[in-house]
Amino acid sequence: MKVFVLRLGHRPTRDKRITTHVALTARAFGAEGFVLAGVHDEKVVKSIKKVCSIWGGSSFKVVTGVDPISYINEWRRGGGLVVHLTMYGIKVDEVIDVLRSSCRELLIVVGAEKVPNVIYELSDYNIAIGHQPHSEVGALAVFLDRLFNGRELYFIYSDAKIRIVPTEKGKRVVRIG
Amino acid sequence: MKVFVLRLGHRPTRDKRITTHVALTARAFGAEGFVLAGVHDEKVVKSIKKVCSIWGGSSFKVVTGVDPISYINEWRRGGGLVVHLTMYGIKVDEVIDVLRSSCRELLIVVGAEKVPNVIYELSDYNIAIGHQPHSEVGALAVFLDRLFNGRELYFIYSDAKIRIVPTEKGKRVVRIG
Numbered sequence: 001m002k003v004f005v006l007r008l009g010h011r012p013t014r015d016k017r018i019t020t021h022v023a024l025t026a027r028a029f030g031a032e033g034f035v036l037a038g039v040h041d042e043k044v045v046k047s048i049k050k051v052c053s054i055w056g057g058s059s060f061k062v063v064t065g066v067d068p069i070s071y072i073n074e075w076r077r078g079g080g081l082v083v084h085l086t087m088y089g090i091k092v093d094e095v096i097d098v099l100r101s102s103c104r105e106l107l108i109v110v111g112a113e114k115v116p117n118v119i120y121e122l123s124d125y126n127i128a129i130g131h132q133p134h135s136e137v138g139a140l141a142v143f144l145d146r147l148f149n150g151r152e153l154y155f156i157y158s159d160a161k162i163r164i165v166p167t168e169k170g171k172r173v174v175r176i177g
Numbered sequence: 178m179k180v181f182v183l184r185l186g187h188r189p190t191r192d193k194r195i196t197t198h199v200a201l202t203a204r205a206f207g208a209e210g211f212v213l214a215g216v217h218d219e220k221v222v223k224s225i226k227k228v229c230s231i232w233g234g235s236s237f238k239v240v241t242g243v244d245p246i247s248y249i250n251e252w253r254r255g256g257g258l259v260v261h262l263t264m265y266g267i268k269v270d271e272v273i274d275v276l277r278s279s280c281r282e283l284l285i286v287v288g289a290e291k292v293p294n295v296i297y298e299l300s301d302y303n304i305a306i307g308h309q310p311h312s313e314v315g316a317l318a319v320f321l322d323r324l325f326n327g328r329e330l331y332f333i334y335s336d337a338k339i340r341i342v343p344t345e346k347g348k349r350v351v352r353i354g
Contacts, residue, residue, distance in 0.1 A: 014194070018194055018195065021311070027309070055310060088341055088348040089343060089345075090343045121346060126344075128341070129330065131343060132201075133201060133205070134202045134205035134318070135198035138318030141311070141318050142318050145322065153269070153270070166265070166267045166268055167265060167267070168267055168302075169298060169303060171265040
């Protein structure tokens with residue numbers, strides 16, 4: 001399944017770290033691309049590219065400055081599905097099996113604090129990872145973990161320069177590139 | 178199971194939002210308390226308390242300024258287990274069933290960028306939510322989701338003043354307090 005993550009409402013003055021966490025979570029949990037709506041933020045892009053250059057993922061796409069409504073419409077015109085993660089949505093348990101088995105191209109939209117109503121309307125599904133306020137990073141991570149049934153944690157980037165050797169205490173890393 | 182989350186390495190100048198996301202994820206995903214090591218950050222505490230006053234959780238404990246090593250040692254002396262989430266650790270799949278079935282008091286330690294070696298030594302388990310760099314927020318969310326087998330998403334705070342009515346489009350909220 002091709003999965004992209006679209007981040008709405010990024011404000012460079014205060015969202016750099018959260019948005020970077022969203023992007024790195026997308027990459028680490030099996031998405032193929034990250035799209036930043038509305039603005040270009042060089043620092044965020046640099047952080048993602050740096051991780052990709054060390055840990056692999058030269059194929060991971062990063063796009064910035066898109067108009068989110070056009071992007072969503074275009075995605076849907078191409079036959080892809082759009083889900084918007086929001087605590088106001090329906091329970092993830094109600095739809096995750098259908099998405100996993102029937103969807104081939106999935107755009108996951110995650111917002112900042114205020115998401116315009118039109119996003120709720122345009123999305124095929126508004127999905128809640130719990131109905132409590134918490135974090136778009138946490139919501140995205142759990143959604144992808146459920147979507148991929150935990151297999152994403154075993155994913156290896158073939159172009160990684162270093163790789164972790166899981167260990168009970170301390171840190172072990174091997175250079176492979 | 179009693180679960181607390183201990184956040185290490187918080188720098189008030191740049192970590193306010195990430196740390197707040199860690200704390201809100203802890204609360205939303207079934208932890209009973211959040212502990213901030215080393216410093217007191219009034220803004221972070223205020224954000225958590227505000228969420229608790231609206232969405233429930235007056236029983237959710239927030240502690241700041243503790244010495245993390247003393248706190249971990251004290252937790253273990255009381256018979257509790259300590260897990261540290263780190264991409265260098267062993268796979269979550271290897272230990273989650275044991276933790277779920279045998280642990281009664283669990284302290285989950287999440288770090289900032291650099292975590293001192295002593296934390297790896299003191300923790301009963303160093304556990305990776307994937308071996309890629311991503312986010313302590315995402316790692317905590319997935320860990321708790323696995324620990325509670327997804328039941329945490331159905332948890333309701335009895336002292337909430339408002340509650341979401343899950344809906345396919347838009348936002349529906351009812352006042353209950």
